[in-house]
Amino acid sequence: MPTARGRIDKRQAILDAAITVFARRGYDQACVQEIADEAGVAKPTVYNHLTDKATLFREAMTAATGAAVARHLATLDRLAVPGDDLRTVLEEVALDLLRCHCDERSRAVRRLLHAETARFPDLLSLVRGPSGHRVTEALADRLARLALAGRLRGADPSLAAEQLIALLTGPADLRWPVSSPPDDDLATIAHAAVDTFLRAFAADPPVSQERAIHT
Amino acid sequence: MPTARGRIDKRQAILDAAITVFARRGYDQACVQEIADEAGVAKPTVYNHLTDKATLFREAMTAATGAAVARHLATLDRLAVPGDDLRTVLEEVALDLLRCHCDERSRAVRRLLHAETARFPDLLSLVRGPSGHRVTEALADRLARLALAGRLRGADPSLAAEQLIALLTGPADLRWPVSSPPDDDLATIAHAAVDTFLRAFAADPPVSQERAIHT
DNA sequence: ACAGATTTGAACTCATGGGTTCAACTTAAC
């Protein structure tokens, strides 16, 4: 009997290959044979671990989104203890969030999710529902702490979080709808997003870009 | 011989039906027979007017995006002569832009465009390229005029336009990834977006939401 | 009414790919 560890490895390899191939071809064009090849495995093995093409898709997508969310949350943790230079740490975190967002795998998963909502309505719970807006809400938590500490205006933290994320991802998706932009451009976008965000949400004696008014 | 007008009508009916069915099923799942039925036409007629399923898709998508862009541009024209209450007219225009963006047909076209970029890379010219960023650039033009008239800060108009659009569409897409939100929520989002936008881009003696600081 | 172009419905060909079957084979535990 093959060891349990070996089974898990095969299953994981299949799920990874599935995401890769689905990303490359889309759901319909991806054929199970190609996924099996990509995983270095025979076709019946795929059906042995994951009964359907449909459940294969579902499992692969949930795993991939889980990983992506985890990466975002890890990045957000750096906002827990912002030093004294809020703008700088915000820019760093924003840039990293944007890197996650523009990562090739992330783009592919979002595209698939977006494309196949008609056929897999249950997958919408990955982006909506309880575990859905996790990233936005985690950011909102951080922003709320910052507001309470007097470092941001007292505004609805959920709204602020949504808008900051929009300022980051909107321009990026608009200018580079397909492939990932060079890191320089990401930095430019992140810088501009944080600048606009701070102009709108900085603490009430407004501290604008260059000059700080009475610390 | 059927009149030339009749031919055009049939072709148009086919293109409309194509968008409808592609939106409903996605490219692969949509079968030509169903499109023919939806258009009230026989299958060979479809192949008579549009040689391929692929070219059918291409033609339908270009027509649909053209119409959508036109609607956006018409809405933007109302920014040409903003009365004295900039915030109000901005909110109105923003709400209408958002309505266009969230329109069912618009969503479907964006989804299809996004989903089939792998198979139809040439369709990317609809969203990028010369005729691509037309809406953003038209908005940038309006904002540039407003800045020159001293009613907005002197900032890069393209950036401002991108960010305003991001503030509008980002939250909307985040909260209602599939169907169109109720109009009340659109208004809330538009209001919040314009508020943040004006906080960041209002003319230099900053006039914030309620109170004007030393005119 | 006539002619030329178009449309129609139905049947047809053909390629693709999901899913299954099965006998041979590998692997790890005992």
Place this chain on the structure above:
DNA sequence: GTTAAGTTGAACCCATGAGTTCAAATCTGT
């Protein structure tokens, strides 16, 4: 070595749907 679970490759069945063919029906300008 034996055993049992798991894997493999190849062949297979079958549904689906793109695209074509064609004779009959329909339309339109004159």
